[in-house]
Amino acid sequence: MLKSILPKSVQNVFIETWGIYNFSARFFKEVFKPPYNLNEMIKQFFQIGNKSLGLVGITGFIIGFVLALQAIPTLQPFGATSLIPSMVGLGIILEIGPVITGLICAGKIGSSIGAELGSMKVTEQIDAMEVSASNPFNFLVITRVVATTLMIPLLIIYADVIALLGGFLAMNIVSDVSLGLYFSQVFDALDIGSLIGPVVKTFFFGFTIGIVGCYKGYNADKGTESVGIAANTSVVISSLMVIIWDMIAVQITNIIL
Amino acid sequence: MEQDNTVKDGTEKTKPLQEKPEETGLEETGLEMTDKKKSDTEMTVKEKSDKEMTVKETTEPEIPEEEKTGEQSRSEANAEIDKGEIVVDIEHLKKSFGKSEILKDINLKIKKGETIVTLGKSGTGKSVTLKCIVGLIAPDSGKVKVLGKNIPDLSYEALQYMRKKIGFVFQSGALYDSMSVRQNLEFPLMRNTDLSKEEIDKKVEEVLKDVGLSQAIDKMPSELSGGMRKRIGVARTIIMNPEIMLWDEPTTGLDPETTRDISHLIVRMQRKYKVSSIVVTHDMICAKIVANRIVVLNDGKYTESGTYDELEQSKDEFVRTFFEEVKDDATTRLSNYEGDEDKKSLKTKEE
Numbered sequence: 001m002l003k004s005i006l007p008k009s010v011q012n013v014f015i016e017t018w019g020i021y022n023f024s025a026r027f028f029k030e031v032f033k034p035p036y037n038l039n040e041m042i043k044q045f046f047q048i049g050n051k052s053l054g055l056v057g058i059t060g061f062i063i064g065f066v067l068a069l070q071a072i073p074t075l076q077p078f079g080a081t082s083l084i085p086s087m088v089g090l091g092i093i094l095e096i097g098p099v100i101t102g103l104i105c106a107g108k109i110g111s112s113i114g115a116e117l118g119s120m121k122v123t124e125q126i127d128a129m130e131v132s133a134s135n136p137f138n139f140l141v142i143t144r145v146v147a148t149t150l151m152i153p154l155l156i157i158y159a160d161v162i163a164l165l166g167g168f169l170a171m172n173i174v175s176d177v178s179l180g181l182y183f184s185q186v187f188d189a190l191d192i193g194s195l196i197g198p199v200v201k202t203f204f205f206g207f208t209i210g211i212v213g214c215y216k217g218y219n220a221d222k223g224t225e226s227v228g229i230a231a232n233t234s235v236v237i238s239s240l241m242v243i244i245w246d247m248i249a250v251q252i253t254n255i256i257l
Numbered sequence: 258m259e260q261d262n263t264v265k266d267g268t269e270k271t272k273p274l275q276e277k278p279e280e281t282g283l284e285e286t287g288l289e290m291t292d293k294k295k296s297d298t299e300m301t302v303k304e305k306s307d308k309e310m311t312v313k314e315t316t317e318p319e320i321p322e323e324e325k326t327g328e329q330s331r332s333e334a335n336a337e338i339d340k341g342e343i344v345v346d347i348e349h350l351k352k353s354f355g356k357s358e359i360l361k362d363i364n365l366k367i368k369k370g371e372t373i374v375t376l377g378k379s380g381t382g383k384s385v386t387l388k389c390i391v392g393l394i395a396p397d398s399g400k401v402k403v404l405g406k407n408i409p410d411l412s413y414e415a416l417q418y419m420r421k422k423i424g425f426v427f428q429s430g431a432l433y434d435s436m437s438v439r440q441n442l443e444f445p446l447m448r449n450t451d452l453s454k455e456e457i458d459k460k461v462e463e464v465l466k467d468v469g470l471s472q473a474i475d476k477m478p479s480e481l482s483g484g485m486r487k488r489i490g491v492a493r494t495i496i497m498n499p500e501i502m503l504w505d506e507p508t509t510g511l512d513p514e515t516t517r518d519i520s521h522l523i524v525r526m527q528r529k530y531k532v533s534s535i536v537v538t539h540d541m542i543c544a545k546i547v548a549n550r551i552v553v554l555n556d557g558k559y560t561e562s563g564t565y566d567e568l569e570q571s572k573d574e575f576v577r578t579f580f581e582e583v584k585d586d587a588t589t590r591l592s593n594y595e596g597d598e599d600k601k602s603l604k605t606k607e608e
Contacts, residue, residue, distance in 0.1 A: 035448060120433075123429060123431060123434070124427045124428075124429060124431040125431050125432070125433050125434070127393055127425075127427070127431065128425070128427055128431035128432075128433070128490075128493075129433075129444075130393060130420075131391045131392075131393060131420055131423065131425040132420065132421075132425075132444075132445040132448075132449070132493070132494075132497065133417040133418070133420040133421045133445070133448075133449055134444065134445055134448045134449065135417065135448070139448075
């Protein structure tokens with residue numbers, strides 16, 4: 001009935017959402033079951049974390065630097081340049097740092113997982129694991145999703161620190177502010193309670209990027225074209241989900257605090 | 258085994274094919290050759306014989322005489338199989354993809370130790386049948402009993418347990434390309450057994466020796482040729498000691514020499530590990546060497562069943578036409594390959 005009314009694109013949204021929901025449910029069902037694949041997990045921590053440090057660091061630095069640099073001419077006429085460290089700190093840590101880094105990770109890590117698993121699917125490597133009773137979900141999906149869930153928050157914290165340093169450099173160019181004073185003003189503006197929301201949402205970002213990348217790769221169709229589609233849709237869906245999670249997190253934080 | 262001495266245009270061949278069995282391998286395949294090709298073959302017999310010996314020394318362990326496929330050993334094997342229990346029993350299997358009905362009514366019984374070859378045109382559902390047997394594809398209806406259990410009724414855990422008894426060799430080899438050959442072979446053992454590192458190493462070395470690739474143990478899949486990848490795929494499957502082997506086009510895309518090597522490997526595995534096998538192929542060289550029985554799949558059903566020689570004489574028009582087509586294709590492949598080899602050998606001489 002509903003199928004005949006809804007256009008195909010809307011139906012596909014529901015199908016994809018249902019698919020990702022089921023895939024996530026299977027993840028939670030199997031995540032604590034042995035075997036735990038520690039070697040593969042460490043390999044994924046390295047691939048996802050260590051290999052993203054450069055990109056995330058450069059992006060974070062530029063964000064902090066530009067944010068401070070843009071704020072200086074706006075606030076200077078009001079004699080409010082002393083508020084810039086607080087503004088940069090709040091902006092970076094609560095919002096811009098997590099979201100921009102989340103989007104960068106969705107692009108780099110999401111596409112990489114989608115393409116890797118998609119190519120394994122197309123070349124029947126996942127089927128080969130399945131028929132050898134090796135449970136590819138446990139080996140491929142659990143390890144990657146756990147790694148993204150734990151590593152992306154760390155990458156975001158790292159990006160935040162670099163962004164604050166970038167902000168300090170921008171401030172130091174136009175005014176004479178010490179590193180100690182700069183960071184004391186940043187942390188004066190923040191309290192522990194206000195950090196909970198931004199930290200918690202980064203775990204959701206990490207989980208979403210991992211699960212969407214794995215879902216799209218694991219369920220890729222046959223043919224080499226599917227690998228590209230898996231990588232591309234992983235990025236699109238996980239980027240969108242990062243924005244949606246952020247919106248939900250802000251709403252919840254506003255209600256609670 | 259009587260060979261047809263006439264070529265397609267009705268001219269008579271100068272010599273019976275049996276006179277050069279070692280060099281051409283046609284005594285095993287029953288395939289015909291053109292007169293020109295045959296004389297080319299005779300001219301380079303010595304070179305090829307020398308080359309084949311070299312290849313065998315480096316890539317394939319010598320096939321013991323008793324393991325080679327012969328009519329006598331084949332009939333003895335068939336007599337033994339007739340007494341065996343049924344290990345795979347497919348009844349009224351149906352499977353559709355969208356509006357396309359691929360399998361309409363598949364019925365098949367396989368006995369312990371039997372090797373069945375499934376022939377059929379592309380897209381007729383040969384691989385789908387294999388995937389239904391191993392539980393990768395769920396059938397729409399019908400029963401797929403493997404070792405007495407109906408596969409579609411099994412829970413995931415029970416299916417995983419059953420899959421340890423079934424080996425599946427993929428068309429491409431499906432090696433895990435981020436792992437070395439050693440890791441590829443260790444992987445199923447580490448995840449499914451409690452063997453110690455030493456025992457696993459021993460098994461890995463043993464199966465690599467079985468497939469003649471001991472030297473490739475530390476290579477990555479990207480460093481291997483197509484034939485080597487398939488052999489490692491076979492090794493990864495037999496390392497789990499399966500009771501049933503499913504081979505999805507094991508010789509597709511390989512030259513005739515490697516096709517024969519892989520086909521003999523299938524026979525050796527069947528003899529050594531006493532497995533029952535279903536081999537999906539288009540390749541008549543392979544079918545002739547490995548099959549105890551051949552079934553022909555057409556229009557979603559098995560239309561004909563029998564030994565290679567029986568089907569070759571079949572009155573069914575589809576089966577006869579199909580046999581002629583694939584044999585022509587195999588003969589062309591053989592001719593092209595030997596032409597290439599002649600060119601290579603000439604080039605080497607010039608150099």
